[in-house]
Amino acid sequence: MRSKIMINDQLIINNEGINYYNNVPKALIHLTLVICSFVIIALGLPSQAAIITNPELTSLSDTTMAITWSTTDEAASTELLWGISELSETSSQAGTTMYHYAELSGLYPDTTYKYRVKSGTTYYPAQTQEALTFTTLARPSGEYLFSFAVMNDLRYAETKTSTPSARGIPYEYCAEIVSSEVSDINNHGVAFTVVNGNLTENAGIYGDQLGANVKNRLENLSGAGDLPSNQGYKYLPTTGYEDKTATYSTDWLTDGFIPLTADPGSSESRYGFVAADNTKDSILNYQFKYKYYNLIFLDSAQATSGTGLASLESIYGYLSAEANSKTFVFMNFPAYDPFDTTTKDYPVALPTTEVSGGLCISNAAAFRATLESFTTSEVKIVAGVISGHLGDNYKRDINGISYIRQAQAVGYPTGYSIYKVYNNGFIKTFYKTTGRDGLDKPYYEHARDKIAGEGILLKEVLTQFWLGSSSYRNFTKTYAFIPGIPPSVSYTNPVSAESAVALNGPIIVKFSKRMNDQNLNNWLTISPSAGTITASFLDSDRTTLKVSHSSDFTQGVTYTATLDSTYVKDEGLTALAADYTFTFDTTGGIQDTTPPSAEVNPLPNNVTTDPFPSFTGWATDESGVVNVEYRFGSSGTWTTSEALDGSFGGSTEAFKVTASSALSTGSKQLWLRTTDGVGNVSSEGFLAYSFTVGGQKPSISLTIDESTIYPGDSISPTPKVEITVISVNSLSSGFITIAGSQSALSFTNTDTNYYATHEVSAAAALSDGIYTITVEAFDSLGQGSTYEATPLYVQTGSEVAIQDQPLNFPNPFDPGTQSTSIGYSLSKPADITLAIFDLAGNMIVRNTYASGADGGKAGYNEVGWDGKSGTGAYVGNGIYIYLIIANGKLVQNGKGKITVFKR
Numbered sequence: 001m002r003s004k005i006m007i008n009d010q011l012i013i014n015n016e017g018i019n020y021y022n023n024v025p026k027a028l029i030h031l032t033l034v035i036c037s038f039v040i041i042a043l044g045l046p047s048q049a050a051i052i053t054n055p056e057l058t059s060l061s062d063t064t065m066a067i068t069w070s071t072t073d074e075a076a077s078t079e080l081l082w083g084i085s086e087l088s089e090t091s092s093q094a095g096t097t098m099y100h101y102a103e104l105s106g107l108y109p110d111t112t113y114k115y116r117v118k119s120g121t122t123y124y125p126a127q128t129q130e131a132l133t134f135t136t137l138a139r140p141s142g143e144y145l146f147s148f149a150v151m152n153d154l155r156y157a158e159t160k161t162s163t164p165s166a167r168g169i170p171y172e173y174c175a176e177i178v179s180s181e182v183s184d185i186n187n188h189g190v191a192f193t194v195v196n197g198n199l200t201e202n203a204g205i206y207g208d209q210l211g212a213n214v215k216n217r218l219e220n221l222s223g224a225g226d227l228p229s230n231q232g233y234k235y236l237p238t239t240g241y242e243d244k245t246a247t248y249s250t251d252w253l254t255d256g257f258i259p260l261t262a263d264p265g266s267s268e269s270r271y272g273f274v275a276a277d278n279t280k281d282s283i284l285n286y287q288f289k290y291k292y293y294n295l296i297f298l299d300s301a302q303a304t305s306g307t308g309l310a311s312l313e314s315i316y317g318y319l320s321a322e323a324n325s326k327t328f329v330f331m332n333f334p335a336y337d338p339f340d341t342t343t344k345d346y347p348v349a350l351p352t353t354e355v356s357g358g359l360c361i362s363n364a365a366a367f368r369a370t371l372e373s374f375t376t377s378e379v380k381i382v383a384g385v386i387s388g389h390l391g392d393n394y395k396r397d398i399n400g401i402s403y404i405r406q407a408q409a410v411g412y413p414t415g416y417s418i419y420k421v422y423n424n425g426f427i428k429t430f431y432k433t434t435g436r437d438g439l440d441k442p443y444y445e446h447a448r449d450k451i452a453g454e455g456i457l458l459k460e461v462l463t464q465f466w467l468g469s470s471s472y473r474n475f476t477k478t479y480a481f482i483p484g485i486p487p488s489v490s491y492t493n494p495v496s497a498e499s500a501v502a503l504n505g506p507i508i509v510k511f512s513k514r515m516n517d518q519n520l521n522n523w524l525t526i527s528p529s530a531g532t533i534t535a536s537f538l539d540s541d542r543t544t545l546k547v548s549h550s551s552d553f554t555q556g557v558t559y560t561a562t563l564d565s566t567y568v569k570d571e572g573l574t575a576l577a578a579d580y581t582f583t584f585d586t587t588g589g590i591q592d593t594t595p596p597s598a599e600v601n602p603l604p605n606n607v608t609t610d611p612f613p614s615f616t617g618w619a620t621d622e623s624g625v626v627n628v629e630y631r632f633g634s635s636g637t638w639t640t641s642e643a644l645d646g647s648f649g650g651s652t653e654a655f656k657v658t659a660s661s662a663l664s665t666g667s668k669q670l671w672l673r674t675t676d677g678v679g680n681v682s683s684e685g686f687l688a689y690s691f692t693v694g695g696q697k698p699s700i701s702l703t704i705d706e707s708t709i710y711p712g713d714s715i716s717p718t719p720k721v722e723i724t725v726i727s728v729n730s731l732s733s734g735f736i737t738i739a740g741s742q743s744a745l746s747f748t749n750t751d752t753n754y755y756a757t758h759e760v761s762a763a764a765a766l767s768d769g770i771y772t773i774t775v776e777a778f779d780s781l782g783q784g785s786t787y788e789a790t791p792l793y794v795q796t797g798s799e800v801a802i803q804d805q806p807l808n809f810p811n812p813f814d815p816g817t818q819s820t821s822i823g824y825s826l827s828k829p830a831d832i833t834l835a836i837f838d839l840a841g842n843m844i845v846r847n848t849y850a851s852g853a854d855g856g857k858a859g860y861n862e863v864g865w866d867g868k869s870g871t872g873a874y875v876g877n878g879i880y881i882y883l884i885i886a887n888g889k890l891v892q893n894g895k896g897k898i899t900v901f902k903r
Helices: 171-186 207-218 241-245 252-260 275-279 312-321 364-372 443-449 459-467
Strands: 002-005 033-036 051-060 065-072 076-083 089-097 099-104 112-119 122-124 132-135 144-152 192-196 235-238 286-290 293-297 326-330 382-387 394-398 401-405 415-422 425-432 475-478 489-493 507-511 524-527 533-537 544-549 558-563 580-585 597-600 614-620 625-632 652-658 666-676 686-693 699-704 720-726 731-738 741-744 748-750 753-759 769-779 784-794 802-809 820-826 832-837 843-849 859-865 878-886 889-900
Touching: 051 112, 051 122, 051 132, 051 425, 065 112, 065 425, 076 099, 089 099, 099 112, 144 171, 171 207, 171 415, 171 443, 192 382, 207 252, 235 252, 235 293, 241 252, 252 275, 293 312, 312 364, 364 401, 507 524, 524 533, 524 544, 597 666, 597 686, 614 625, 614 666, 625 652, 699 769, 699 784, 720 731, 720 769, 731 753, 802 878, 802 889, 820 878, 820 889, 832 859, 843 859
Parallel strands: 144 192, 192 235, 293 326, 326 382, 382 401
Antiparallel strands: 002 033, 033 099, 051 065, 065 099, 076 089, 076 112, 112 122, 112 132, 144 415, 286 293, 394 401, 415 425, 425 475, 489 507, 507 544, 524 558, 533 544, 558 580, 597 614, 614 652, 625 666, 666 686, 699 720, 720 753, 731 741, 731 769, 748 753, 769 784, 802 820, 820 859, 832 843, 832 878, 878 889
């Protein structure tokens, strides 16, 4: 069975093909996990770890990711661990399966995530290895217009026997696969679906299945209700080599494509083709315009031979008719040779035994030249040429035009693509179909089973060849905004009909595209008046406008804001289609004097192994969040965070921060500084989050008698060792070894920090000599780390000595604003007197420190002087001498100089 699970048990289906996750906190981001599972009866076989095979991250969009994998020999559970800096989220499904399909939704655009899959007790990659990563696709900054789907190379042939081949086509499941893909496509809310050539199989009497079997399944597709009548339809076919050379009762038009292009209840083609046209080359061409885009569908196969050829007359006419419109061209044959010297896609030969009719249209160079001759503002009007025929996923840009090949619908990898179209670009995502047979085996796995090696190309090579690299099957393309499309308002702050609006708050308007910057102060009027209007853009993209008013709003008044279409124009000077008006009310509103509040989504256990961690969070303010800055630590330079919807300005804004330089291991702090539309700013910033940076293995540090220890330091005969271990995984054991004696450590745990103390008792006091202290720690995965402090000296029988020259810092220092610290290392505990003299020999101050206490303990000591004399007065500028006296004796190295300089 197939099921969907979401965080918070919420399921959101968007029937318009796009989701905007503007201003959504992490707690509201939904995770969809689509799992196909079945129950197998236990046979009493011994349990063993599942083996994960064929992990394939198939699909990426701006907000989603889909991955498939298998577990050999046994069914196992399905889990997906994921997160931004760490694997902070886990999704799991009850039940077991051998074939796993997991999909995440509600992700942030253009954001890198870590992930790991798990089946049973097996992880991929293993827990001892770094997690894998993926980056969601960037979203074009413009306005979303519509989505469409593409199915390529069905090669539909019910009853045909499937035999292993280079392509891997499970003909016996073609009906089920097409039905499955139709169902999947309907979940994306597309306006139409392009069925892009090679719809049938030419080797056998399968042509008639187009007008009957294929058509019946395509009729189940959904489509937009506003497609142009008698031109557009919910599915739109093109022809390929297989279609022109297949066997039909009559001919390819009569029995194949006229039924597909006939409106329901009609036997006539909506594009005016008749049976007599079946002998003409490249004849089934048509075009229509939808939501500012020119859509061209070309017959790229010759009538009898089926070899590639495009009608240059048709493409020229269609482009000329809409010379200022951005254009998609759909045709089965590619428009360039993937093995030509200048356009070579692969270093090895394609498996050509099943690539019939040539590798591309024979007039490819002239065809591309025709496309390139149509420009607007020196930008090619053709956004993309979408083809198939070869069976792989691939993309190549030639002179500003994207040429896209899509893999097979029935043959491996058994899927379809979704294009989300904006007024300045598109997002393309390839999906495997989710359908399965009655025994829970996915259809794409049946296709994988049918792949056979060809020549030097092994089955495994061909499998990846057809699937293609992720960047060729999932990508974003952006271009200049389409001329002539009016800009629109994406949102306002305050929103229409909002109440209790802040009296001093600005009005913020987000537009769908880049705007011009002329006469900004005339763009918006407020009634009744709120004084002089001053407007400016908050972002360099000129999409978010902030409008300030010189007088505060009056409490208890309903205001009307109007964007004047006379002045509001995009960068190409296309104006708003009409004035845009909204109202808001100030009843209950007050002065906004508070900067935005902000929160950060925490890491699991507040720890990360990533030295460049990323964090997401959200900030809120009634007057609009116009900036969120960050730094790691309480001092340093502030850096502007990234607004996850592209620009700040809304009352709630999701943001992302990433460390630009590597953070060292240990405890860290993330500070934020926020600014709202009024100008309220948390000027000093605030501590938003504390976390720890650790390594893959446990990280060990220690102090002895509360002091950091260094090689060569002296320690007491009864040292107190305090151990801190940072471990991402739970700590299982630890040991300390002193003088050859090993003792187990008992840890207490706070988040990922583990603490232990070990003291050498008086009965076991260390004798004079040189020692090494060794600490070992092991985590739950068996990963261990060792820390050694050596050499360390115990010196009880000899006179106390100061090791090396004492140092003080800062030097010089300014009493009243600073104090200086004097550091020295004792060979053993002693009663210490610190005496400070002026150059005339007068004692200024005298301090004493007891043996074993700070200042008198073995090892490193640090004591301070605030620049005051024994009477409490600050000393004057000059040089002062300090003496360190141990047990009543001035010891070697026990002398130093301090300079006082008052500024």
